[in-house]
Amino acid sequence: MTAGKRNTAQLQALDAAHHLHPFTDHRDLGGRGTRIIERASGVYLWDSEGNKLLDGMAGLWCVNIGYGRRELADAAHRQMLELPYYNSFFQCTHPPAVELASAIAEQAPAHMNRVFFTGSGSEANDTVLRMVRRYWDLQGQPQRKTVISRINGYHGSTVAGASLGGMSAMHEQGDLPIPGIVHIPQPYWYGEGGDMDEGEFGLWAARQLEQKILELGVDRVAAFIAEPIQGAGGVIVPPATYWPEIQRIVDQYGILLVVDEVICGFGRTGEWFGSQYYGIRPDLMPIAKGMTSGYLPMGGVIVGDRVASCLIDQGGEFFHGYTYSGHPVAAAVGLENLRILREEGIVDYAREQAAPYLQQKIAALAEHPLVGQVRGVGMLGALELVRDKRTRERFPGKGAAGTLCRDLCIRNGLVMRAVGDTLIMSPPLVIQPQEIDELFDKAWRTLNMAAEELR
Numbered sequence: 136m137t138a139g140k141r142n143t144a145q146l147q148a149l150d151a152a153h154h155l156h157p158f159t160d161h162r163d164l165g166g167r168g169t170r171i172i173e174r175a176s177g178v179y180l181w182d183s184e185g186n187k188l189l190d191g192m193a194g195l196w197c198v199n200i201g202y203g204r205r206e207l208a209d210a211a212h213r214q215m216l217e218l219p220y221y222n223s224f225f226q227c228t229h230p231p232a233v234e235l236a237s238a239i240a241e242q243a244p245a246h247m248n249r250v251f252f253t254g255s256g257s258e259a260n261d262t263v264l265r266m267v268r269r270y271w272d273l274q275g276q277p278q279r280k281t282v283i284s285r286i287n288g289y290h291g292s293t294v295a296g297a298s299l300g301g302m303s304a305m306h307e308q309g310d311l312p313i314p315g316i317v318h319i320p321q322p323y324w325y326g327e328g329g330d331m332d333e334g335e336f337g338l339w340a341a342r343q344l345e346q347k348i349l350e351l352g353v354d355r356v357a358a359f360i361a362e363p364i365q366g367a368g369g370v371i372v373p374p375a376t377y378w379p380e381i382q383r384i385v386d387q388y389g390i391l392l393v394v395d396e397v398i399c400g401f402g403r404t405g406e407w408f409g410s411q412y413y414g415i416r417p418d419l420m421p422i423a424k425g426m427t428s429g430y431l432p433m434g435g436v437i438v439g440d441r442v443a444s445c446l447i448d449q450g451g452e453f454f455h456g457y458t459y460s461g462h463p464v465a466a467a468v469g470l471e472n473l474r475i476l477r478e479e480g481i482v483d484y485a486r487e488q489a490a491p492y493l494q495q496k497i498a499a500l501a502e503h504p505l506v507g508q509v510r511g512v513g514m515l516g517a518l519e520l521v522r523d524k525r526t527r528e529r530f531p532g533k534g535a536a537g538t539l540c541r542d543l544c545i546r547n548g549l550v551m552r553a554v555g556d557t558l559i560m561s562p563p564l565v566i567q568p569q570e571i572d573e574l575f576d577k578a579w580r581t582l583n584m585a586a587e588e589l590r
């Protein structure tokens with residue numbers, strides 16, 4: 136290690152020599168070199184070349200309160216001096232984990248009163264799989280092992296997370312999914328709705344769950360897992376008919392409902408949890424991302440009374456946990472993040488001011504000749520690029536138009552992400568109206584430039 140500041144080229148050379156990146160094609164990255172983000176404040180990032188970027192993705196859907204909040208740094212500093220580490224195994228605990236669990240339970244739906252801490256969203260979903268199976272074992276129904284999930288869902292990148300997820304490209308690498316996980320179609324009306332109207336298609340997609348339960352046999356099905364709104368799959372907002380029908384089905388057959396709140400939790404939809412936005416009643420909610428606004432890694436599973444009372448009352452040790460479950464420094468930061476969300480009324484601000492304005496601006500983009508559909512809920516938005524609005528014909532090159540737009544976006548000082556030919560956004564909840572204006576000015580400029588190049 137050397138002291139002193141390295142320049143961009145030096146950092147890129149070292150990065151290429153020593154750093155294997157997640158979700159990156161290194162050969163494709165090749166000579167171009169990585170973009171080096173050096174600092175951030177509010178909703179803005181600065182790279183090592185001094186370029187200022189508006190972060191339309193809140194990092195990776197996580198920096199809900201925005202960058203640069205000193206209170207979180209102070210909370211971490213204080214906790215590191217007081218107690219930098221201790222575990223919560225073997226009948227121990229520590230104040231930050233206790234306080235955070237109770238603060239989360241206060242915010243969660245009334246029937247969800249306990250939290251199992253993890254280090255990430257993927258670990259949370261690994262915990263879900265083990266906890267769901269443990270629950271049915273304790274219920275005397277060990278044959279109930281199968282979890283039903285959805286094609287193009289995202290539940291993380293560990294073996295269980297990637298298996299629960301429905302990303303075919305991930306499944307192809309490493310013989311996934313593992314046994315006992317099956318997938319049903321996603322509620323993606325614009326892409327897959329055919330001739331059905333939206334409401335009809337929502338019911339059809341939900342009833343795929345019922346059909347799968349009957350096909351497998353009810354007594355073999357443990358749970359259904361889904362994101363309230365698919366994030367990494369392309370901000371896919373289900374038709375209004377979808378969730379009520381899913382709730383009817385899980386209630387009728389008595390299977391557990393797992394609602395993956397890793398993105399939707401902590402205000403993203405304008406409610407504290409996506410389950411509250413849709414009025415659904417989960418048994419388990421995996422959380423991460425907005426839990427600490429990304430300032431430190433942390434995740435967890437919020438556990439409803441049905442599962443918690445079984446795990447507790449039936450006794451016996453659940454042989455599961457992580458060295459860093461409830462890590463005191465992460466918990467102290469999570470607690471401070473929650474305090475800020477509450478005391479500054481940030482979820483209310485998102486619901487009442489930022490989201491209506493953001494959604495109005497997204498809706499206006501539907502006028503652009505490249506945009507086939509716009510969709511969004513709360514502080515999530517998506518624009519789907521098509522060559523022909525009427526027939527929904529796509530551009531050739533499977534995602535090339537999306538990639539082109541994403542790269543143009545950066546040139547215009549805006550970070551949006553591309554999922555195939557869908558551009559998605561998920562800005563910090565604290566984004567101000569004039570910053571939303573700036574975001575959409577840059578998005579329009581990007582689309583106009585892309586239209587020129589694609590013609």
Ligand SMILES: *Cc1c(COP(=O)(O)O)cnc(C)c1O
Nearest residue numbers: 255256257289290291397398423
């Ligand atoms: C990001 C994400 C995960 C995985 O979280 P990590 O912290 O990256 O492991 C799981 N579920 C959903 C819905 C996510 O968006």
